[in-house]
Amino acid sequence: MSDPLTPQQGDANEPVLRWPPTVEAVPPAEETSWPDGAHGVGRVNSTFSGNVVLGEMNGVKVVNQVQAALEHLDADDAYLDLTLRLFAQPEGFGAAYARWRDDRRLLVLAREPGTGRTTIAHALLATLRQDSAPEVEVGALHFGGGETFPIDRLPAGHRRWAYVVEVPPNEEGFKLHSRNFRLTLTKLEGELRRRESWLIFLISPEQWVSCADETVLPLAGGIGDAEPAEIVRRALTVREPDLDVDRWLATEQIEGLLAQQPPTEVLDIVELIRSAHYAHPDQLAALPDDEESAGHAELTDSGDPWFARRVQTVVEARKNWHKQLLSWHRERERTSLQRSFLLAAAALPATPGAYVYALASKLDSRLRGRKQPPELAALSAPGVIELVDAIQADLSDDDTVVFRHDGWDDAALHYFWTDRPFTRQHFLDWLAEAPTATHRGTFESLTSSQQQDLAGRIARFAVHWATRQQRPEPLATLAAAWHGTAALWRVFVSTLDEAAIQSSTHRYIHTMLLKWATKKDDLPLWRAVAEVCGLEFGKRHTGKALRRLKHVAAVTDPEIEEAVQRSVITLWDDKSVRKTLFEMVVSWCQNPDTASVARRAFGALAAKTDPDEKVSVLLAARGAHAAFVPATADLAAGWTVLLTPPDDDDDDDAVTMTAYQWMDVALRRPDLRDDVLELLRKAVDGPEETGRLSARGRLGLYMHSWRKSGDGSDVGERKDVYFRLDDLVKEDFSRLIKGVGGTGGTDNAA
Numbered sequence: 001m002s003d004p005l006t007p008q009q010g011d012a013n014e015p016v017l018r019w020p021p022t023v024e025a026v027p028p029a030e031e032t033s034w035p036d037g038a039h040g041v042g043r044v045n046s047t048f049s050g051n052v053v054l055g056e057m058n059g060v061k062v063v064n065q066v067q068a069a070l071e072h073l074d075a076d077d078a079y080l081d082l083t084l085r086l087f088a089q090p091e092g093f094g095a096a097y098a099r100w101r102d103d104r105r106l107l108v109l110a111r112e113p114g115t116g117r118t119t120i121a122h123a124l125l126a127t128l129r130q131d132s133a134p135e136v137e138v139g140a141l142h143f144g145g146g147e148t149f150p151i152d153r154l155p156a157g158h159r160r161w162a163y164v165v166e167v168p169p170n171e172e173g174f175k176l177h178s179r180n181f182r183l184t185l186t187k188l189e190g191e192l193r194r195r196e197s198w199l200i201f202l203i204s205p206e207q208w209v210s211c212a213d214e215t216v217l218p219l220a221g222g223i224g225d226a227e228p229a230e231i232v233r234r235a236l237t238v239r240e241p242d243l244d245v246d247r248w249l250a251t252e253q254i255e256g257l258l259a260q261q262p263p264t265e266v267l268d269i270v271e272l273i274r275s276a277h278y279a280h281p282d283q284l285a286a287l288p289d290d291e292e293s294a295g296h297a298e299l300t301d302s303g304d305p306w307f308a309r310r311v312q313t314v315v316e317a318r319k320n321w322h323k324q325l326l327s328w329h330r331e332r333e334r335t336s337l338q339r340s341f342l343l344a345a346a347a348l349p350a351t352p353g354a355y356v357y358a359l360a361s362k363l364d365s366r367l368r369g370r371k372q373p374p375e376l377a378a379l380s381a382p383g384v385i386e387l388v389d390a391i392q393a394d395l396s397d398d399d400t401v402v403f404r405h406d407g408w409d410d411a412a413l414h415y416f417w418t419d420r421p422f423t424r425q426h427f428l429d430w431l432a433e434a435p436t437a438t439h440r441g442t443f444e445s446l447t448s449s450q451q452q453d454l455a456g457r458i459a460r461f462a463v464h465w466a467t468r469q470q471r472p473e474p475l476a477t478l479a480a481a482w483h484g485t486a487a488l489w490r491v492f493v494s495t496l497d498e499a500a501i502q503s504s505t506h507r508y509i510h511t512m513l514l515k516w517a518t519k520k521d522d523l524p525l526w527r528a529v530a531e532v533c534g535l536e537f538g539k540r541h542t543g544k545a546l547r548r549l550k551h552v553a554a555v556t557d558p559e560i561e562e563a564v565q566r567s568v569i570t571l572w573d574d575k576s577v578r579k580t581l582f583e584m585v586v587s588w589c590q591n592p593d594t595a596s597v598a599r600r601a602f603g604a605l606a607a608k609t610d611p612d613e614k615v616s617v618l619l620a621a622r623g624a625h626a627a628f629v630p631a632t633a634d635l636a637a638g639w640t641v642l643l644t645p646p647d648d649d650d651d652d653d654a655v656t657m658t659a660y661q662w663m664d665v666a667l668r669r670p671d672l673r674d675d676v677l678e679l680l681r682k683a684v685d686g687p688e689e690t691g692r693l694s695a696r697g698r699l700g701l702y703m704h705s706w707r708k709s710g711d712g713s714d715v716g717e718r719k720d721v722y723f724r725l726d727d728l729v730k731e732d733f734s735r736l737i738k739g740v741g742g743t744g745g746t747d748n749a750a
Helices: 058-071 077-086 093-104 117-132 178-195 205-211 228-239 245-250 252-258 263-278 294-300 307-318 322-330 336-347 353-368 384-390 408-419 421-436 448-469 473-482 486-501 506-517 523-532 536-540 542-552 558-572 575-589 592-607 632-642 652-668 670-683 695-707 715-739
Strands: 106-110 137-142 161-166 198-203 393-395 401-403
Touching: 058 077, 058 117, 058 137, 077 117, 077 228, 093 106, 093 117, 093 198, 106 117, 106 178, 106 205, 117 137, 117 161, 117 198, 178 198, 178 205, 198 205, 228 245, 228 252, 228 263, 245 252, 252 263, 252 307, 263 307, 322 408, 336 353, 336 384, 336 401, 336 408, 353 384, 353 421, 384 393, 408 421, 408 448, 421 448, 421 473, 448 473, 448 486, 448 506, 473 486, 473 523, 486 506, 486 523, 486 536, 506 523, 506 542, 523 542, 523 558, 536 542, 536 558, 542 558, 542 575, 558 575, 558 592, 575 592, 575 632, 592 632, 592 652, 632 652, 632 670, 652 670, 652 695, 652 715, 670 695, 670 715, 695 715
Parallel strands: 106 198, 137 161, 161 198
Antiparallel strands: 393 401
16 A cells, blocks of 8 residues: 655645644743754753744734733733834824824724734724823724614713724625715714724725715825834844844845735744744754855854854745655655654644654554554554654653744644645544544543643644635534534634634634534534634624524524523623614524524523613613614514423423513513513414414413412502403403404413
8 A cells, every 4th residue: 555645746835824822932041052063952842932833923912912901991001012012113103193192083994904903003002091191091892793883882981992993894694884884983983082082993995995985084094014124123122132133134035035024924934033043953944055155154154153044944934844844755764654643743732742652653544544553562663752853853851742843843734734635634533533532552541631631732723724724624523523522512612712703813713604604414513603602702793693693593403502592692792783683583483493492592581681670681671762672573472482382392490480570570660561461462362273282371371370479468469460461361362263263272261
């Protein structure tokens, strides 16, 4: 059988994209200095800050941290200060800031994502707060689920605040309403001036062109792009004050890498420079054949004889180590097991070497299409240490695998993905099985805690790889494999939710979730969508969550129904989507195919109590100043579903308590009594069904038990409310019988 990993010609020039999870990598504590002719040691501690799964670009981390603080209206001045220290001012920044601060109050940054617009907005907020010393509070607001940003999205009682708002991109079910949005801007600017407050909109150029006219065009920021070299200078001066930034920027190779790069790519190069600066000589790339050229001679003429190789390391890492990996794969003594070990170590960082060894043998066997080779248990096969060295890595002090070259792990995975298209699914299936694999022969089986840690690393890798490849397969494979294991499923959903709110990954994840919601016959993907919509993603992107829930609500599955129920409760907290949310729930109530999920969703809203009014949120919304008041007919439609459960329903106690709750409102709130009795009357105004307890009959049972449930102090009042509703229901039923010629049973009448 041919070696499934024998090298083939492929292209790996795609730039490295990194998703930062939670860990910030830092340089080693002690100063790194290597004597002339030094060689690498057998065991090392990682010095690389650019590791694809566990590392984190500091610039992206600052953006994510500041954004998280702003969204909770709890600005962290330390991070805001760091934002300004790292920020390279683009052309026009000062003029736009002055105009926004002193005159317009409302500023529109019409720029594509990835061009630094979030960082520019954060820098504007930080500068304003700094200049106000610091009387102005800063924060982020969500656009909401509508097609405009109404004034009531501004928090009540806020004065001298500055906000940033990101306009969601157009997608299925959402398109910025140009005229209404434009009119909102004019009103919003006046309200901001009255409150002595400020606001920044982040919007795509296409959306801005579609809604802007001469009345609002002056709101556009007119801010250009920062020079890539200045971004590097700022970042390295803050992060590495002892590093000779000018020397790095003066090299022809670095200048070429930075040319016309957007800020996100520039930050990636910054991290590669930091990594190369601290790298041991054995971790540096070799110089090309023309190393004696004038350019390389100039680079080596300094106190650091390896500087030219440090620069070359950045260049090669930026090119995904393509030539080096091709040479590595082509070596005659290279074996399939070595290639599998490289893949396993790259995909499973911070995993014990012996466990990687066992999993690599499984991967090799899977790719070869045969059972695990028995010779691995013998001394004739290469061992962990030999394989670690063969893939150009070392064992760290905690026996995990550390690659010598920055980005070598990510580059190896990309090489494999490009080079071996027919083995991709085998690799993903193997990866999904890794947390549950047992290797008793190695004494390396994982504890439940280690299993979840490994699952978290794999899930984060899958997010990174799906985002990089713009393909959902890595995450879809995990969903299919893990949805039956509660612990792994929690890890998967949590990681997916985190990726859906991170500025560096959320755009692709949002698109992927919408595609998952509309897929056919894929229960794990539907469950993932339903659950994420009820987590932080749903709280921050309520409109998007609504559009995704609309698709999965039609799926008959108890877990999805429970997830949709939780999501509906979460989304109700956003006042801007209540009308749309309730209309969607009512549409479920009116469709027999979605009656099951409608019963859960409407029941949850009906039982949810408003903390101020002490009544159901659906009734509290009927106040005089409410932005949305549910129609009586819609409330009746919901109650019809609640009072008509399926035969196998086991949730009658919950409905009973909700019915008691609403009858208590009719008892204690004269201002709402007529509304409650009228909607309950309409809810049961329908025909009987022979042999089945009708909605009318079920309401009669609830009313009868409610009348007797008091403490005895309000017997008369309860009796009055009871008989009033009873008369209304019987009147309607009598009319119904006469209207259908007297047919229909009456045994179940209220």
